Amino acid sequence: MAKKVKSSWTCTECGNTTGGWFGRCTSCGAWNTIVERTDAPSAPDRVVLSQGDDVGRVFRSTHAEDETKTKPRRTTSIRELDRVLGGGLVHGSVVLVGGPPGIGKSTLLLQACAGLAAGDATVLYASGEESVSQIADRASRLGAKHERLLLLAETRVESIVEATKSHAPDVLIIDSVQTIYSDLTEGLPGNVGQIRAVTAQLISYAKSSGVPVIMVGHVTKDGQLAGPRLLEHMVDAVLSFDGDEARALRMLRATKNRFGSTQELGVFEMTGDGLSPIENPSEAFLTQRDNAATGACVTSTLEGSRPLLLEVQALLGPSPGGSPRRTCVGADPARLAMLLAVLDRHAGLFAVDQDVFVNVAGGLKLTEPAADLAVLLAVASSHKRAPLPADLVALGEVGLTGELRAVPRVEARMAESHRLGYSTLLVPHARKRPKAPKGVRLVVCRTVAEALDAAFD
Numbered sequence: 267m268a269k270k271v272k273s274s275w276t277c278t279e280c281g282n283t284t285g286g287w288f289g290r291c292t293s294c295g296a297w298n299t300i301v302e303r304t305d306a307p308s309a310p311d312r313v314v315l316s317q318g319d320d321v322g323r324v325f326r327s328t329h330a331e332d333e334t335k336t337k338p339r340r341t342t343s344i345r346e347l348d349r350v351l352g353g354g355l356v357h358g359s360v361v362l363v364g365g366p367p368g369i370g371k372s373t374l375l376l377q378a379c380a381g382l383a384a385g386d387a388t389v390l391y392a393s394g395e396e397s398v399s400q401i402a403d404r405a406s407r408l409g410a411k412h413e414r415l416l417l418l419a420e421t422r423v424e425s426i427v428e429a430t431k432s433h434a435p436d437v438l439i440i441d442s443v444q445t446i447y448s449d450l451t452e453g454l455p456g457n458v459g460q461i462r463a464v465t466a467q468l469i470s471y472a473k474s475s476g477v478p479v480i481m482v483g484h485v486t487k488d489g490q491l492a493g494p495r496l497l498e499h500m501v502d503a504v505l506s507f508d509g510d511e512a513r514a515l516r517m518l519r520a521t522k523n524r525f526g527s528t529q530e531l532g533v534f535e536m537t538g539d540g541l542s543p544i545e546n547p548s549e550a551f552l553t554q555r556d557n558a559a560t561g562a563c564v565t566s567t568l569e570g571s572r573p574l575l576l577e578v579q580a581l582l583g584p585s586p587g588g589s590p591r592r593t594c595v596g597a598d599p600a601r602l603a604m605l606l607a608v609l610d611r612h613a614g615l616f617a618v619d620q621d622v623f624v625n626v627a628g629g630l631k632l633t634e635p636a637a638d639l640a641v642l643l644a645v646a647s648s649h650k651r652a653p654l655p656a657d658l659v660a661l662g663e664v665g666l667t668g669e670l671r672a673v674p675r676v677e678a679r680m681a682e683s684h685r686l687g688y689s690t691l692l693v694p695h696a697r698k699r700p701k702a703p704k705g706v707r708l709v710v711c712r713t714v715a716e717a718l719d720a721a722f723d
């Protein structure tokens with residue numbers, strides 16, 4: 267990054283400033299008194315933590331006050347968003363919301379603005395992407411117009427910070443960090459130096475004023491936040507917003523959170539009136555059908571504090587090319603290859619030479635090994651061309667020796683399965699047998715072979 271270094275030449279005798287080095291001062295006539303002084307280069311990406319009197323002082327931890335006790339979190343009135351944030355916006359925090367174009371970031375934030383304004387906060391929504399009338403138009407459609415929601419179309423960060431002085435917002439929204447530039451550094455908006463400089467100024471503003479700042483960040487084609495990785499280190503929380511375009515489902519989760527868990531999942535549906543939270547995500551992720559289908563297995567995965575039911579689908583077919591393909595949507599191909607090898611070695615089910623397609627319905631990603639057994643059973647069901655029982659939910663991590671390993675929080679997953687009408691649970695053996703709700707049949711298995719026998723009884 268180009269740093270502007272300014273030099274000046276001054277006479278040590280009379281203080282006269284000259285345009286360059288001279289042997290003799292042009293003002294007082296003294297010889298060899300002109301010296302060069304270099305101004306420290308401006309530091310556009312230096313963060314000023316706070317103007318409070320606690321910066322730089324060492325405190326005994328028992329005497330230091332807890333932030334959340336003195337300054338409670340601010341809720342956005344969007345429950346799913348508040349939960350992902352860890353219970354609302356923290357005083358002086360900087361949150362980055364990333365996601366692909368058109369997924370609904372501006373919509374989400376404008377709706378959050380409305381909730382904040384209704385809760386007595388003044389919100390400044392600064393956009394470098396849309397004109398004030400375009401934002402107003404969207405706000406009308408979302409029912410987000412409010413006396414305390416202020417709109418600003420601006421791309422210069424210094425002007426935005428200036429505007430906060432006269433309008434004293436309680437929350438500042440920046441849409442998006444890639445369209446804003448700073449005078450302190452060179453280059454086009456969106457380049458690495460600009461993003462760092464803009465973010466540093468916004469962090470300094472948030473930390474010194476206590477006003478939470480939410481910034482939108484674009485993501486590149488491969489799903490990474492555009493800009494320096496450093497950006498993610500600088501901010502307090504990074505939320506990622508993505509989803510299944512075709513089904514209008516949107517998922518919000520924290521990939522970093524200094525003030526909360528990174529496990530929570532918020533689920534929304536995009537409608538003509540904006541995003542509406544989905545109360546029962548399990549119902550949204552399950553395929554609506556009455557009979558069991560060949561190649562499908564339901565499992566319960568934990569998303570933060572909530573268990574969620576979802577369906578894993580598999581399809582096997584002859585591989586014409588000789589090198590069989592593994593195509594996964596929402597599942598890990600390396601994990602699938604391992605499960606195929608386990609099926610071959612420990613269950614006598616040879617599928618390694620087939621093309622295998624695995625799909626997680628609803629656009630979710632399987633992140634837990636607890637879903638192994640469901641993937642394995644879905645593959646086996648497709649291979650045998652036999653459906654699994656329609657009321658079956660399978661849980662379990664699969665080990666290389668064909669053993670099933672216990673999974674955490676079986677009882678919560680069982681309760682969710684029961685709630686949605688699944689009455690047979692295939693679970694790994696655990697030291698303590700979980701308590702099944704009334705009407706649920708618990709089938710405990712130690713190995714993959716036992717699970718296959720029980721499932722295709």
Ligand SMILES: Nc1ncnc2c1ncn2[C@@H]1O[C@H](COP(=O)(O)OP(=O)(O)O)[C@@H](O)[C@H]1O
Pocket residue numbers: 365366367368369370371372373374407536537538539
């Ligand atoms: N007038 C409209 N009527 C219905 N849906 C709309 C309208 N305008 C935008 N949307 C929905 O909102 C989405 C764009 O959301 P937006 O918040 O602008 O995304 P982002 O800020 O992430 O690029 C569109 O993909 C569309 O589904």
Ligand SMILES: [Mg+2]
Pocket residue numbers: 371372373395441
């Ligand atoms: Mg937008």
